[in-house]
Amino acid sequence: MLVTGGEILTKARAGKYGVAAFNTNDLEITQAIIHTAEKLSSPVIVQLSEGAIKYAGLSDLTNLVADLARRASVPVAIHLDHGSSFESCMKAIRAGFTSVMIDASHHNFADNVRDTKKVVEAAHFMGVTVEAELGRLGGIEEHIVVDEADAFLTDPQEAVQFVEQTGVDYLAIAIGTSHGAFKGKGRPYIDHARIETIGGLLSIPLVAHGSSGVPAYIVERLRAAGGEIGEAAGIADDDLTRACQHGIAKVNVDTDLRLAFTVGIREVLQKNPKEFDPRKILGPARDLMAELITHKLTVLGSVGKA
Numbered sequence: 199m200l201v202t203g204g205e206i207l208t209k210a211r212a213g214k215y216g217v218a219a220f221n222t223n224d225l226e227i228t229q230a231i232i233h234t235a236e237k238l239s240s241p242v243i244v245q246l247s248e249g250a251i252k253y254a255g256l257s258d259l260t261n262l263v264a265d266l267a268r269r270a271s272v273p274v275a276i277h278l279d280h281g282s283s284f285e286s287c288m289k290a291i292r293a294g295f296t297s298v299m300i301d302a303s304h305h306n307f308a309d310n311v312r313d314t315k316k317v318v319e320a321a322h323f324m325g326v327t328v329e330a331e332l333g334r335l336g337g338i339e340e341h342i343v344v345d346e347a348d349a350f351l352t353d354p355q356e357a358v359q360f361v362e363q364t365g366v367d368y369l370a371i372a373i374g375t376s377h378g379a380f381k382g383k384g385r386p387y388i389d390h391a392r393i394e395t396i397g398g399l400l401s402i403p404l405v406a407h408g409s410s411g412v413p414a415y416i417v418e419r420l421r422a423a424g425g426e427i428g429e430a431a432g433i434a435d436d437d438l439t440r441a442c443q444h445g446i447a448k449v450n451v452d453t454d455l456r457l458a459f460t461v462g463i464r465e466v467l468q469k470n471p472k473e474f475d476p477r478k479i480l481g482p483a484r485d486l487m488a489e490l491i492t493h494k495l496t497v498l499g500s501v502g503k504a
Contacts, residue, residue: 199270200270202296209503216449217447218451220455228244228262232266235270236271237492240272240502242272245450247279247280248280284316298326300330303334333371333372367403368447370404370448371404373441386434405449410452411497412457425461439499462486
């Protein structure tokens with residue numbers, strides 16, 4: 199069933215579990231996300247970035263996701279990830295998105311408030327819920343590049359002021375996670391004290407971006423299948439489980455599915471270089487993504503919560 203992000207995340211915040219928000223670009227990724235969520239009776243959020251929209255087309259990709267979402271036996275929201283402008287958010291809403299993110303975190307506080315409030319007022323009028331971001335994550339995602347020196351963690355008191363002034367439905371906070379396949383040496387640091395403080399001050403759902411686990415076995419399989427990847431490290435499972443106990447309700451995951459998709463394809467072609475049937479190439483990739491999705495939904499505690 200197609201619902202707003204708010205309907206899913208308010209319940210998650212109250213129940214102290216997390217809902218995974220997976221990025222999609224095509225049919226196989228979308229099927230892996232929604233069909234696995236149905237199998238595990240878990241709510242889920244399917245995210246489309248501006249890069250995905252540019253690649254697949256706004257109407258084509260939205261209609262594909264919306265059709266699967268409406269027919270799903272579990273709650274599914276369609277979310278715009280890192281919307282860069284008011285216009286981008288409005289296009290998504292008109293196309294059928296039930297949740298949008300306006301990312302003005304690169305602006306100063308006042309301008310972030312101004313841009314976010316404008317989107318919130320318009321989206322709420324159309325029954326759509328809104329995410330914004332305060333603080334900046336390091337790393338690279340789509341068109342967003344943030345150097346480590348430019349990344350900063352969310353100030354709790356500013357978070358309270360921001361929510362009061364914008365009326366935003368859920369807030370992405372910078373807590374030590376980062377975009378991409380390399381989130382830090384060893385075990386990436388997560389500022390749990392900051393999460394607990396902000397979670398104690400705000401009752402709305404909080405969002406953790408850049409939360410892929412980058413499993414070592416997937417990285418090893420990628421290399422074994424001829425892929426090249428530099429240092430790779432993701433967010434530990436128990437860090438995410440703990441964060442969800444203190445206010446994190448939406449957990450963004452993209453890199454894990456990209457890695458699984460690529461591994462699935464590479465392994466088929468490495469084993470069968472003469473294969474040219476797309477179904478036999480893409481099917482195993484979809485199955486491997488489903489494995490990682492199953493693990494993530496279990497870690498976040500959303501299994502059986504639909």
